Amino acid sequence: MFAEELIVKVKNARSIVVFTGAGVSAESGIPTFRDAQVGLWENFDATLLASPEGFRTDKALVWGWYEWRRMKVLQAQPNPAHWAIAELSNQADHFSLITQNVDDLHERSGINDVIHLHGSLHQPRCFACARAYIFPETMPDEPIDGRRSEPPRCQHCNGYIRPGVVWFGESLPKAAWENAQLAVRNCDVFFR
Numbered sequence: 001m002f003a004e005e006l007i008v009k010v011k012n013a014r015s016i017v018v019f020t021g022a023g024v025s026a027e028s029g030i031p032t033f034r035d036a037q038v039g040l041w042e043n044f045d046a047t048l049l050a051s052p053e054g055f056r057t058d059k060a061l062v063w064g065w066y067e068w069r070r071m072k073v074l075q076a077q078p079n080p081a082h083w084a085i086a087e088l089s090n091q092a093d094h095f096s097l098i099t100q101n102v103d104d105l106h107e108r109s110g111i112n113d114v115i116h117l118h119g120s121l122h123q124p125r126c127f128a129c130a131r132a133y134i135f136p137e138t139m140p141d142e143p144i145d146g147r148r149s150e151p152p153r154c155q156h157c158n159g160y161i162r163p164g165v166v167w168f169g170e171s172l173p174k175a176a177w178e179n180a181q182l183a184v185r186n187c188d189v190f191f192r
Contacts, residue, residue: 047168
């Protein structure tokens with residue numbers, strides 16, 4: 001009976017919201033943040049690499065770690081869960097996907113309205129002035145010996161470019177948080 005009721009609700013919904021976390025991309029080969037890291041990165045504590053203090057202490061190491069993560073995302077493809085959610089997105093007049101993931105696999109599966117609560121690996125910004133940095137979508141090089149060259153510099157203020165993700169001790173992006181709240185308040189069906 002529950003499945004039939006759910007099907008009717010989805011068919012009649014004007015607005016659907018889906019909330020996803022790291023598990024949805026794990027099947028695509030994206031290590032979850034708290035998983036034991038593989039290869040070169042198994043010797044580093046991910047929580048130390050995901051903070052403003054870590055970036056200030058060793059920019060090249062932090063930048064290299066995030067480039068490794070971005071490389072994994074660029075190599076990955078959406079999995080059946082991404083495609084199923086994309087199919088669901090066609091069932092309502094308005095569909096929003098709220099995610100804690102920092103990858104772009106939902107977008108690559110065809111979902112247009114993706115709210116990234118924890119930022120995106122593909123939207124770096126200046127550590128000093130917070131201006132967006134246009135980052136090539138090319139495959140980064142594999143980090144060498146646990147480090148890469150220093151991160152790029154901001155063309156506006158010459159500050160270092162940092163990954164566009166939310167680090168420990170930082171607040172969620174205000175616009176993403178407000179958009180997520182609005183989407184949830186106005187939806188007919190919410191999946192989490």
